[in-house]
């Protein structure tokens with residue numbers, strides 16, 4: 001009985017104090033996946049400390065190392081997998097603009113579970129990787145930031161937008177159609193900014209420079225900025241074929257907007273084993 | 280990096296991709312001597328293409344007052360400083376281009392303007408520190424002169440924007456050499472903004488992509504000149520297509536001005552992009568300044584332009600500027616008239632000298648004194 005009490009005490013201490021640190025990413029079984037990084041359910045998952053290296057394989061490279069590591073936890077409900085990614089960041093950069101980059105992170109998983117792994121940086125031809133990408137300005141939009149220039153520059157004065165002139169009625173289909181003519185990326189469905197319901201997007205890649213929108217993995221996300229930096233939850237479909245106690249791999253990337261990081265200028269990890277442990 | 284030939288430098292140079300010249304290359308000649316900085320071109324572009332959300336600050340066409348004006352602020356001085364003084368040997372450039380001086384880990388030598396740099400579309404406008412009775416109260420390196428420099432994207436043969444994009448989202452059209460950002464592929468990394476030395480790609484925070492001058496390609500496809508050309512009050516602009524120097528056609532207006540008369544010169548050829556907007560340099564600005572902007576041909580171009588009144592072919596062709604909405608692929612002079620055609624049909628006919636009518640101050644028939652009113 002004494003031993004059981006001791007074990008119980010130790011277990012409780014482990015849950016409330018320092019989290020268990022593991023040398024791979026362990027996706028722990030959980031009926032419910034927490035959508036918020038603040039959810040105490042994350043305490044059930046051990047932490048993996050993933051060292052980051054600068055992207056220095058293809059130009060433009062990141063020449064100065066920034067984010068040293070990400071702290072990763074993972075949970076799975078058997079059909080989806082959730083990651084909570086934490087990193088230290090002194091500045092919350094979520095305002096896009098000329099020479100203003102935004103904070104972001106991404107989770108990369110091989111499309112197929114194979115012995116012969118794809119290149120850890122964006123995969124390679126014939127060995128596709130799936131990337132789920134979260135971005136801080138998208139988070140701000142989901143949190144309620146409006147879709148006007150004044151939401152980015154509160155003192156902006158605009159004389160005239162042709163699509164807001166009479167006889168076009170406010171919010172009419174005609175007005176929306178005309179506004180799209182002045183926003184070609186939106187007209188083409190390349191929603192890099194503006195209204196959206198999730199701060200994440202699903203992508204695929206077969207090597208650097210090939211990143212493209214991929215089939216939906218039903219991804220969701222939520223990021224919160226705290227005293228230490230960002231804490232971001234990314235939930236996506238469980239990798240195909242990842243049965244209990246089986247392994248695949250995962251890699252992470254982080255961009256710090258305040259350090260002008262975007263695209264190829266990023267900190268990244270190599271492949272890290274990802275194991276599914278149902279309880 | 281590949282080795283490519285840049286005729287503006289008189290030598291081969293390094294570029295990110297192998298040489299791949301389009302079948303035709305969009306080009307333009309701007310006569311700086313005629314620009315009055317009315318900004319009609321700027322507005323013509325703005326109302327046509329950049330009236331959307333996130334485009335408020337963008338000027339795909341801008342007109343800056345040299346020597347100090349620049350948009351974005353100091354776009355030219357900053358890069359010239361970074362290149363740190365380079366040498367021409369006659370018409371051969373012996374310095375380094377922005378591709379050749381790219382630091383480790385970079386594709387080009389570049390920098391990214393801050394948002395405040397876009398806040399002064401024409402700093403120093405008309406600030407000529409001229410002679411006043413008691414002398415100038417301010418002493419500046421450039422005194423007593425200024426001129427207007429109208430700028431659009433140069434649709435460069437070796438675009439730095441295109442070379443900078445790690446995703447290959449920028450392409451140069453084979454049919455006309457126009458350089459475009461694929462708005463469905465761009466992810467807004469702003470590498471092109473950083474790379475373009477002329478700062479003619481702009482980041483749109485409301486679409487999250489980078490946007491740039493499209494040379495009004497829907498008009499070019501129909502044989503019509505872009506908006507900033509046909510609306511130009513000073514009639515300083517002529518759009519067309521340029522050939523390689525060894526294939527120059529004397530009846531092609533652009534070839535004639537650039538390759539044959541060498542009166543129109545590229546802007547900052549030393550950057551190495553082989554830009555395709557050519558400028559007739561301002562003849563009242565110092566040669567040294569023109570040389571820095573337009574390369575070693577500046578002095579000769581100024582001389583040729585000054586002598587244009589004795590050169591009927593050249594002055595005739597200059598009369599074609601702003602005379603028609605059509606792109607004029609061929610021209611010829613017939614006595615006192617210059618004719619523009621598409622090779623088959625005549626497109627425009629302009630007299631070398633406009634007829635002069637002198638109206639006497641007194642109207643004898645109606646017994647009236649005439650007055651001039653606007």
Ligand code: SF4
Pocket residue numbers: 431432433434435438439440441458474475476477478479480491552
């Ligand atoms: S001027 Fe700038 S934007 Fe235009 S083609 Fe050249 S490098 Fe690209």
Ligand code: SF4
Pocket residue numbers: 313314315316317318319320321342427429510511512513514515
């Ligand atoms: S419209 Fe013509 S004259 Fe007026 S500023 Fe533009 S280039 Fe100069």
